[in-house]
Amino acid sequence: MAAQRPAAQEPKFTHREERTVTSKNHLAIIGAGNIGTSIAEGLVESGRLPAGSIALTRRKVGLLDDYKRRGFGVHSSNLEAVRKSDVILVSVEPQQIDGVLREIGAEIRPDTHVVVSVVSGVSIKQIKALLGAKVPVVRAMPNTAIAIRESMTCLAAESGDREAIGIAKSLFDAVGKSLVIDEEQMIAATALGACGIAFFLRAVRAASQGGIEIGLHTDQALLIGAQTARGAASLLLQRSKHPEHEIDLVTTPRGCTIAGLNRMEHEGFSSSMIRGIVTSAEKAAGLYSPDERAQKER
Numbered sequence: 001m002a003a004q005r006p007a008a009q010e011p012k013f014t015h016r017e018e019r020t021v022t023s024k025n026h027l028a029i030i031g032a033g034n035i036g037t038s039i040a041e042g043l044v045e046s047g048r049l050p051a052g053s054i055a056l057t058r059r060k061v062g063l064l065d066d067y068k069r070r071g072f073g074v075h076s077s078n079l080e081a082v083r084k085s086d087v088i089l090v091s092v093e094p095q096q097i098d099g100v101l102r103e104i105g106a107e108i109r110p111d112t113h114v115v116v117s118v119v120s121g122v123s124i125k126q127i128k129a130l131l132g133a134k135v136p137v138v139r140a141m142p143n144t145a146i147a148i149r150e151s152m153t154c155l156a157a158e159s160g161d162r163e164a165i166g167i168a169k170s171l172f173d174a175v176g177k178s179l180v181i182d183e184e185q186m187i188a189a190t191a192l193g194a195c196g197i198a199f200f201l202r203a204v205r206a207a208s209q210g211g212i213e214i215g216l217h218t219d220q221a222l223l224i225g226a227q228t229a230r231g232a233a234s235l236l237l238q239r240s241k242h243p244e245h246e247i248d249l250v251t252t253p254r255g256c257t258i259a260g261l262n263r264m265e266h267e268g269f270s271s272s273m274i275r276g277i278v279t280s281a282e283k284a285a286g287l288y289s290p291d292e293r294a295q296k297e298r
Contacts, residue, residue: 019163020170021048021087027171028085030078030100031092032056032064035118038147039089040072042175045149055081082107087167090117090127094288097122101130110135114164116171118142120190121288124158124183136164139186140172143194151176154189191281199276204229 021027027049029036040056043049051071056064061076068074075081082088082104092100097119108115108131116138117127124137131137138161142153153172157165157180165180172178181189204225211221235246251258 019166021167025049025087025167026053026055026085027087027089028055028057028078028081029089029091030057030081030104031090031096032058032067033091034144035142035146036089036091037064037067038144039091039142039171039175040067042146042149043171046174048170048174055084057081078104079107082113086112086114087171088113088115089171090115090119092119094119094121097127097288098130098290101127102132105131105133108133108135114138114167116140116164116168119288120194120284121187121286124156126288126290136161138164138168139183140168141186141189141194142172142176143197145197146175149175152193153178154186154193155180156183156186158183187281187285190284191277195280195284196277199273200229 021043027040027043029040032040036056036058040051040054043054044051051067052073055073055075056067057075057078058064061074064072064074073081073084078100088104088108090097090100097117110133114136115127115131118140120141122139124139127137127139128134136157138155138157140153140155142151145151146153151172153176155165155168155172155178157168169178169180204222207225207228208216208218208221211224212218216224232246235241236243239246247261251261
């Protein structure tokens with residue numbers, strides 16, 4: 001029998017105690033698109049922060065009019081939002097982050113601010129260099145289920161920033177589950193956790209198409225497929241068993257389940273999923289390219 005790998009442990013933080021976000025904090029979300037606004041809504045719905053303590057910015061600020069009516073702070077200026085906040089969440093595209101961080105860097109105060117980045121592929125070291133300040137930085141990788149407060153968010157920080165991790169964890173625990181990992185694992189977390197939403201949705205779609213072929217109506221097949229996927233995930237999360245343990249409870253000798261599983265494996269089901277995740281990780285590793293021209297000008 002192959003030796004089992006030791007269970008993963010969360011990174012150890014050596015400095016400062018964890019601290020959580022409270023109603024006394026003020027959060028600025030720089031780049032309030034789908035992810036940013038989902039975080040804002042989740043924090044308010046969970047009671048973690050009131051709408052008035054959250055400042056939202058984006059280039060097309062008119063798209064935030066509804067949030068303004070609901071009591072959120074809405075700003076066209078990133079600098080104004082940063083000045084009014086102590087927790088800064090950066091949620092822009094990788095190609096935009098250089099300019100955004102240089103813009104707000106002069107307003108960042110290491111003794112009062114914590115910066116949380118949900119931007120793919122940009123390291124903590126790169127973020128701190130662009131800010132030009134030794135501010136605590138946390139990288140976070142949520143997924144689109146954050147819109148319904150069911151995100152799986154992975155977090156990473158440098159060893160001295162336990163306080164910052166506590167703040168980020170309290171933000172993302174309000175909109176799903178969070179896990180602290182090593183920064184070197186963030187690319188893998190992006191592929192499995194963020195891209196993975198699409199992979200599992202495609203699996204449900206394929207299952208529902210199979211259901212249609214064998215006689216179910218479209219809405220019936222989709223409901224059965226989605227609820228079955230939800231049940232499978234809940235079994236793993238609540239029982240903490242290996243997937244094969246739960247599979248063994250369904251399969252019987254010469255049964256229809258094992259016949260279907262074997263056919264899927266013969267067609268490359270598991271290997272296709274593995275290759276897809278690896279390919280996504282390779283792509284994620286190259287999403288961010290530093291602005292070399294701007295660096296030379298500095």
